[in-house]
Amino acid sequence: MAKKSTDVSHNSDAMGAAVAPPHHSEWRRFARVFFGRKLYLIGFIIVVILILVAIFAPLIAPYDPNTNDLPNKLQGPSADHWFGTDKLGRDTFSRIVYGTQISMEIGFIAVFSSAIVGIIMGLAAAYFGGWVFAIIMRVTDAMMALPGIILVLLIAGLGGRGIPVVIFALGFGGIAGMCRMMCGQALSVTQNDYVMAARVIGMSNWRIMLTQIFPNAFPPLIVGLTMGIGGVVLGEAGLSYLGIGVPAPAPSWGGMVMDGQAYLLNNPLVSLIPGVAIMLLVFGFNMVGDGIRDAIDPRLRGVL
Amino acid sequence: MALLEVEGLKTYFHTEYGLVKAVDGVSFQVNRGEILGLVGESGCGKSVSILSVMQLIPIPPGEIVAGKVMFDGQDLVKYEPNGREMRAIRGSKITMIFQEPMTSLNPVLTISRQLTESLELHLDMDREAAKERAIELLKMVGVPDAARRVDDYPHQFSGGMRQRVMIAMAISCNPMIIFADEPTTAVDVTTQAQLLELMKDLVTRLDTSLVIVTHNLGVVARYAQRIYVMYAGRIIESGLSEDIFEHPRHPYTIGLLNSVPKLGERHGARKLVPIEGLPPNLIQMPPTCAFLARCTHKVKRCQTEPWPAMRAVGDQHYISCFVDIKGK
Numbered sequence: 239m240a241k242k243s244t245d246v247s248h249n250s251d252a253m254g255a256a257v258a259p260p261h262h263s264e265w266r267r268f269a270r271v272f273f274g275r276k277l278y279l280i281g282f283i284i285v286v287i288l289i290l291v292a293i294f295a296p297l298i299a300p301y302d303p304n305t306n307d308l309p310n311k312l313q314g315p316s317a318d319h320w321f322g323t324d325k326l327g328r329d330t331f332s333r334i335v336y337g338t339q340i341s342m343e344i345g346f347i348a349v350f351s352s353a354i355v356g357i358i359m360g361l362a363a364a365y366f367g368g369w370v371f372a373i374i375m376r377v378t379d380a381m382m383a384l385p386g387i388i389l390v391l392l393i394a395g396l397g398g399r400g401i402p403v404v405i406f407a408l409g410f411g412g413i414a415g416m417c418r419m420m421c422g423q424a425l426s427v428t429q430n431d432y433v434m435a436a437r438v439i440g441m442s443n444w445r446i447m448l449t450q451i452f453p454n455a456f457p458p459l460i461v462g463l464t465m466g467i468g469g470v471v472l473g474e475a476g477l478s479y480l481g482i483g484v485p486a487p488a489p490s491w492g493g494m495v496m497d498g499q500a501y502l503l504n505n506p507l508v509s510l511i512p513g514v515a516i517m518l519l520v521f522g523f524n525m526v527g528d529g530i531r532d533a534i535d536p537r538l539r540g541v542l
Numbered sequence: 543m544a545l546l547e548v549e550g551l552k553t554y555f556h557t558e559y560g561l562v563k564a565v566d567g568v569s570f571q572v573n574r575g576e577i578l579g580l581v582g583e584s585g586c587g588k589s590v591s592i593l594s595v596m597q598l599i600p601i602p603p604g605e606i607v608a609g610k611v612m613f614d615g616q617d618l619v620k621y622e623p624n625g626r627e628m629r630a631i632r633g634s635k636i637t638m639i640f641q642e643p644m645t646s647l648n649p650v651l652t653i654s655r656q657l658t659e660s661l662e663l664h665l666d667m668d669r670e671a672a673k674e675r676a677i678e679l680l681k682m683v684g685v686p687d688a689a690r691r692v693d694d695y696p697h698q699f700s701g702g703m704r705q706r707v708m709i710a711m712a713i714s715c716n717p718m719i720i721f722a723d724e725p726t727t728a729v730d731v732t733t734q735a736q737l738l739e740l741m742k743d744l745v746t747r748l749d750t751s752l753v754i755v756t757h758n759l760g761v762v763a764r765y766a767q768r769i770y771v772m773y774a775g776r777i778i779e780s781g782l783s784e785d786i787f788e789h790p791r792h793p794y795t796i797g798l799l800n801s802v803p804k805l806g807e808r809h810g811a812r813k814l815v816p817i818e819g820l821p822p823n824l825i826q827m828p829p830t831c832a833f834l835a836r837c838t839h840k841v842k843r844c845q846t847e848p849w850p851a852m853r854a855v856g857d858q859h860y861i862s863c864f865v866d867i868k869g870k
Contacts, residue, residue: 368602431646437598439633439660439711443624449659453650 271533278532281525284518291335292342299332303489312505321511324497330508333489334515340490341519344401344474345467348409353463356416361447361455363417364424374421378414385411390482399485404477408470419462423455430454457534464527468520475516491516544571545751546595546636546719551609551619553587553594556602560825564590566775568609569852572719572751577742579762579783580755582772583821588755591772592721596632597623614718634664637712641724643704647696653680653707654692657714664715679710683740702733706740713744719751726761738765759802763787768858771795774822774832776849781859792861793839831863839865 273279291298307327314322321330363374390407393399427433428451436450471491477483478492486493491512498508553565565587572578582588593599595611597618611618613636621628640646648656657679658672667675673692680688683706696704705725712720722741726734742765745752754766762769762783769786771779771794779792790796797817819836822828831849834840843864852860 430648431640431642432648434598435638435640435646435708435711436648436659437624437632438596438638440629440631440663441633441659442629449651450648454648 268533272529275529275532278525278529281522281529284522285526288338288519288522289342292338295335295339299329299335301329301332303328303333303336304487312501312508314505314507322505322507324494324508325501330494330511333494334491334511337489337491337494337512337515338519340401340484340488341471341474341516344405344408344484345471345519345523348405348470349412349463349466351405352409352412353416353459353466356413357420357452357456357459359413360417360420360422361424361452364421364428365443365447365451371421374417378417381410381414387477387480387482390477394482399482401484401488404474404483407477408473411473412466412470415466416459416462419459420455423458424451427451427454458531460534461527461531464523464530468523468527471516471519471523545574545613546572547610547612548591548595549610549612551591551594551611552607553590553599553604554607555604557825562824563775563827564604564824565594566827568772568775568777570770570777570780572753574718574751575745575749576751576767577745577765578751578753579766579769580753580772581757581759581762581769583757585821585824586772587775588757588772589723592638592723592753592755596636596638596721597621597628598632599623630664633660633717634715635717636719636721637715637717639705639708639712639720639722639725641727643701643708643728646708647699647704649696652693652695653699657692657707657711660711660714675714676710679714680707682713682744683707683710684736685710702729702737705729705733705737709737709741709744713748713750716748717750719753720745721753721755723755724757725754727756727758734761759798771798774827775824776832776862777852778833778863779859779861780852781856785856785859789856789859791855791859791867792863793837793865793867794833796867797836797838839867841865 272282305328307323307329309327310319310323311325311327312323313319313327316322319329319331321334324330324333359374359378363371387407389410390403393403393407433446433450436446441450474483474490475492475495478490479496481493481496483492484490494512495509495516498505498510498512501508548571549569551565551568552563555562555564568587568591570578570580570591580588580591590599590604594606594609595618597606599606601623606619609619613631616627618628618631647653654673654676657676658667658669661667661672661675662669665672677688677692680692685691685703685706691699696707699707705728712722720741725741726737729737738761741752744750754762756762766783769781769783770777771786771792773794779786779790779795786795787799790799794817797815800815801817803814817836822832822835828834829848830846831837831844834844837844841864847864850862850864852862855861855866
């Protein structure tokens with residue numbers, strides 16, 4: 239024990255008196271909390287795997303997801319077809335793999351585009367207050383009153399269908415929530431003296447919003463964003479299940495669940511597997527969101 | 543010729559309880575290179591006065607109803623609060639130091655980013671030159687190991703150090719006037735003394751005027767050359783520091799000085815006399831002198847006539863009172 243302590247002091251002597259005290263990197267701390275809990279770690283691994291699957295789908299999938307093979311329809315799992323085949327003999331595993339692409343694409347694009355619009359609206363409402371605030375809040379009220387499903391039906395009725403329509407409908411529904419969240423955060427951040435200090439040194443409104451308010455108001459929204467992806471994927475699955483989402487041949491998970499519905503009693507795997515895929519993705523993103531929230535919450539600092 | 547001349551400034555706030563006349567006809571001037579004290583109790587309108595000068599009053603609910611703020615030949619009240627002209631003056635010619643060092647710095651930006659911001663904005667410096675200057679500024683305000691600490695974040699600084707950073711920010715563009723709004727209220731007494739000495743040295747060296755806004759009479763007694771005493775949204779007495787402390791003429795100032803102990807006074811030699819009563823509600827201001835209800839020197843005139851204008855009672859010494867109190 240004594241030897242060990244002399245070692246330490248000797249060591250620090252050797253490094254010189256000017257050694258900087260260790261700077262605790264924010265990332266290090268973040269990683270310690272985030273990866274310190276099994277559930278978050280599992281969620282993170284699921285998300286990473288799914289993202290990789292989406293990127294490398296053509297390399298992973300053994301079959302084309304849309305090629306029919308009627309003689310081999312509705313088969314159970316085998317060496318050739320790991321997850322079996324569906325009613326048209328399409329390989330379920332390949333369809334799940336390609337379905338990841340669709341889910342991710344819709345999830346990310348819908349959430350990020352709605353976040354950008356929502357955040358700009360929320361920031362403007364909070365910073366300018368007054369009538370700007372009133373107008374933006376009423377607009378979000380109106381948006382919230384319009385469910386995504388009605389919007390899709392409306393657009394579908396006008397003749398449009400496909401992934402862009404789903405993204406638009408689900409993204410549109412997310413704008414109001416993002417705007418409200420950003421507005422709330424920004425309102426409290428705006429009260430801080432450093433915002434006043436920024437005005438004292440003569441910064442312009444846009445600069446203050448961008449460099450002072452946004453960076454301080456944004457972290458709590460990361461959680462909303464990550465969880466939003468899970469929510470949008472779920473929404474897409476719901477729309478596709480109802481047959482108004484991603485059109486038929488495309489391997490959308492929700493659509494696959496619907497396709498398998500007729501065979502639930504004889505061959506439940508056809509529906510079950512895409513269902514599990516949806517569940518895993520939503521679970522993964524929710525856990526990542528939870529993990530980020532815990533890791534950035536200053537109240538938990540020092541405790542963990 | 544005064545550097546800054548505020549005349550008849552009135553700033554009102556429209557609240558749901560009624561019109562709050564936070565600043566109701568305040569006039570003062572700041573001369574080049576002087577240290578000025580603006581004293582008064584909480585809520586008397588000190589902060590609102592200087593925020594109005596800098597056009598940082600939240601509108602609504604606030605509103606500058608009347609008055610002139612002459613600075614450098616321009617009337618600042620005429621400018622758009624966050625317009626180009628005002629922004630060019632704020633931070634470069636008139637700056638401000640806040641009370642709360644813990645919240646006055648942006649937690650997500652490094653000290654360097656925050657110090658260089660106004661240099662890049664007002665002096666058109668490039669990144670590197672601005673950073674050099676930032677390190678130099680930190681050295682000037684006595685932050686040890688400035689070259690390394692400049693890249694730290696605010697949470698790595700103590701309260702006193704952050705206030706030093708705020709001072710560095712305030713002097714960064716060689717301003718003509720620095721408003722310090724209760725600059726040392728949030729730090730302990732030792733740090734307070736260090737910071738005040740530092741500010742005094744800096745403004746003397748840079749030939750800058752410093753306006754200290756405070757409720758701490760000790761601070762102004764030690765540092766200010768001239769003093770304005772505020773009560774209920776108005777200035778009620780002004781004069782040279784010695785005159786105010788040695789020969790106060792307004793009953794409120796007299797009461798204020800009687801209510802605090804003096805250094806060097808034998809313990810128990812004099813009873814501390816508090817001022818009875820409370821300041822008036824700024825929504826329902828009496829038509830007469832607002833101090834009347836608490837005044838121990840009132841005369842008949844006080845009850846019937848409106849709040850008197852400032853009148854001279856000595857060289858550079860003005861009060862807003864009918865009564866002449868001699869002796870004391």
